[in-house]
Amino acid sequence: MAGELRLRRPPAPEGEGAAAASSSNGKAGPSSGGEGSKRREALGWLEWGRGWLAIVGEFFFQRIVASHLANPLELPPLEGVSIIVTGATSGIGLEIARQLALAGAHVVMAVRRPKVAQELIQKWQNSENERPLNAEVMELDLLSLDSVVKFADAWNARMAPLHVLINNAGIFAIGEPQRFSKDGHEEHMQVNHLAPALLAMLLMPSLLRGSPSRIVNVNSIMHTVGYVDAEDMNLRSGKQKYKSWLGYSNSKLAQIKFSSMLHKRIPAEAGINVVCVSPGIVDTNVVASEQLVVVLFGARDLPKIVVAAYHLIPYFIFDAQEGSRSTLFAASDPQVPEYCEMLKSEDWPVCACISYDCNPMNASEEAHNLETTQLVWEKTLELIGLPSDALEKLIEGESVQCRYGQQNAE
Numbered sequence: 188m189a190g191e192l193r194l195r196r197p198p199a200p201e202g203e204g205a206a207a208a209s210s211s212n213g214k215a216g217p218s219s220g221g222e223g224s225k226r227r228e229a230l231g232w233l234e235w236g237r238g239w240l241a242i243v244g245e246f247f248f249q250r251i252v253a254s255h256l257a258n259p260l261e262l263p264p265l266e267g268v269s270i271i272v273t274g275a276t277s278g279i280g281l282e283i284a285r286q287l288a289l290a291g292a293h294v295v296m297a298v299r300r301p302k303v304a305q306e307l308i309q310k311w312q313n314s315e316n317e318r319p320l321n322a323e324v325m326e327l328d329l330l331s332l333d334s335v336v337k338f339a340d341a342w343n344a345r346m347a348p349l350h351v352l353i354n355n356a357g358i359f360a361i362g363e364p365q366r367f368s369k370d371g372h373e374e375h376m377q378v379n380h381l382a383p384a385l386l387a388m389l390l391m392p393s394l395l396r397g398s399p400s401r402i403v404n405v406n407s408i409m410h411t412v413g414y415v416d417a418e419d420m421n422l423r424s425g426k427q428k429y430k431s432w433l434g435y436s437n438s439k440l441a442q443i444k445f446s447s448m449l450h451k452r453i454p455a456e457a458g459i460n461v462v463c464v465s466p467g468i469v470d471t472n473v474v475a476s477e478q479l480v481v482v483l484f485g486a487r488d489l490p491k492i493v494v495a496a497y498h499l500i501p502y503f504i505f506d507a508q509e510g511s512r513s514t515l516f517a518a519s520d521p522q523v524p525e526y527c528e529m530l531k532s533e534d535w536p537v538c539a540c541i542s543y544d545c546n547p548m549n550a551s552e553e554a555h556n557l558e559t560t561q562l563v564w565e566k567t568l569e570l571i572g573l574p575s576d577a578l579e580k581l582i583e584g585e586s587v588q589c590r591y592g593q594q595n596a597e
Contacts (some may be wrong), residue, residue, distance in 0.1 A: 192242065204392045228426055234552055238411030245408045245543070246503055249467045253509070253544040259513040260545075262519050265292035270350050271342070271385070273297045273327060276304050278471030279405065282511035283355060285311055287518070288322045297327040297338060297356075305574045329356055329382035332571060334507030336592025339389035353520045354383035354391055355405045357436075359436045365422065365429040365478075368384040370591075372570065373421040375431075379438035384445050385571040389589065391459070397399065398458035399524055403517045404446055405538070406439050406463040409496065411551040413440030417562035427511025441563055443537065448564040450531065450538035452578055460527035460539070462517045463550075467543030468503070469510030505543070516545040536560070 237279050265287060275284035275296035288294045296304040304324040304393070307585070312320050326340065328334040343348070357379045358367070366374045370438035372381055387394075387402050394400040420441065422429050432497060443463050448587075449460040515522055525538045542548035553559070567574055572590025580587050 189375070200467060205245065208573050212466040228414075228416060230412070230553060233355055234289040234369065235412055238551060239413070239586055241262070241410060242408050245465075246468050248417055249505065249543055250503060253436060253467065253512070254513055258512070259508055260285060260496075260515050261536065263517060263521075264433075265519065267293075268351065269293045269295070269347065270351040270353060271295045271297050271349060272353045272355055273329065273386070276300055276307060278513065279469060279510045280353075280355040280467055280506050281307065282507045283353060284322070284513050284536075286515060287513065288320045290519075292321065293340075294322040296322065296324045298324065299326070299470050301326050308336070308490065327386075329378045330370075330374065332370050332377075332385060332591040335382050335385050336389060336589055339386060340592065342390065343393055345393075346396070347393065349390055349393035349400060349401060350393065350397040352387060352400045353403045353405070353514060354386065355514065356383075357405065357407075360434075361562040365434065367421070371421070372433055373423075375434035376422075376441065378511060379435070380441040381567065381571050383442065384567050385573070385589075385591075387449070388577060388581065390571060391578070392584070395457060395582070397415050400459050401518060401523065402446070402461045404442055404461075404463045405514055406442055406465055407435075409436040409437050409469070410439035410443055410554065411436075413437040413551075414553060415444065415563050415582050416443045417566040420563075420566060440551070440554060441567070444560040444563040445567050447536065447538045447554070449578070450527070451534075454582065455531055457582055458524075460524050462523060462527065462539045462541060464513040464517045464541045465548060466504045466510040466513055467542050469505040469507060471507055471510065483509055496551060499504050501564050510543070513545055515542050517541045520545075 190209045229235075246372075255572070259282075268291075270287055270292050272284045272287070272294060274280040275294075276298050284294050284296050285307075288308075298304045298309070299520050301324045308320060308322045320496055325338060326334070327338045358375060360374065368374055368377045370377060383404060394402070407433070415437050416424075416426070417426075419426060420437075422434060427433065443563070446461050448465050453459050453461070463584075472503070523539070530537075530539055536557055537550045540548045565575065568577060573587060576581075
């Protein structure tokens with residue numbers, strides 16, 4: 188279906204030296220860009236241009252590139268596999284949850300609107316399946332880190348294994364002004380990165396019980412135009428004028444950077460693999476084509492070429508079922524753990540990244556920058572209220588105090 192993943196390691200990006208992959212313990216080395224001690228505050232024009240070319244190229248050619256994939260994707264039997272899916276009441280998340288449930292998995296729909304999720308389960312049961320579906324609903328609001336801690340506490344209390352965590356929920360408030368959560372974080376950064384990072388960390392005990400297990404983060408090609416300043420992750424300093432696409436792309440790059448460090452720091456013997464997937468450019472509630480056609484005329488913070496391209500949405504964009512394929516592949520295909528283990532053994536600087544065509548993809552050049560990756564790791568742990576040694580303690584089965592939710596993660 189997607190070739191042999193373990194034989195298809197992505198090449199290093201242009202300008203990436205061997206030193207970028209030389210850190211075996213997740214510590215930062217010299218900047219791969221050769222800038223020495225000077226810290227830059229944004230992408231260079233060349234990287235920024237390559238990023239937008241990648242986005243436009245994906246828009247126009249994703250259907251051709253992914254034409255070899257079945258739709259829907261064929262899944263193996265998943266009886267006995269427990270999977271949490273965030274944002275499972277619409278778009279890609281709905282399709283992911285539905286197809287996993289129909290394949291026999293125990294699916295936990297982690298959502299803001301439990302009633303809607305319950306109605307969906309009943310609809311699937313009545314119309315698509317003769318055997319009872321093993322699906323349930325748990326409430327989770329990613330705009331509240333207290334809610335994330337409460338959710339993780341409730342799941343961990345079951346002492347049950349978790350085999351796959353799918354961090355699917357996300358937002359892209361196109362053309363909207365900057366907003367902050369009640370926790371004080373820019374909303375894109377919290378929903379797309381900080382809350383999923385906290386959820387993955389706190390569910391580590393359950394993922395260990397489910398080993399071999401996977402953390403699958405739904406990312407985006409938009410990460411290629413992002414740049415994360417660890418000292419200004421919430422874009423409050425005014426160094427850069429806030430734009431909705433900047434908030435979104437920065438949050439997606441932060442997710443890849445944190446995932447890459449998580450991938451490096453989890454011991455191989457723990458059997459927990461971390462994967463970031465790109466679903467392609469999809470018509471969902473995150474970026475709906477109907478919304479874009481109307482809103483983008485007033486979304487002056489987007490490049491004109493992107494605005495023009497979205498007029499052609501009906502001809503090029505994926506629907507939710509097509510967009511769900513890479514995530515379903517990353518969550519269920521037996522090649523994925525082997526591929527992750529290969530990257531770990533070779534000390535590859537970025538976690539496994541799977542493209543919308545279910546083949547390996549190369550993350551942006553900035554995603555390979557170990558210096559900024561280390562800084563993002565440290566700052567993320569600070570922002571989500573966990574100590575710097577939280578992962579090591581959780582892997583060892585020790586308790587960790589989280590600043591949010593007033594709970595101990597065990």
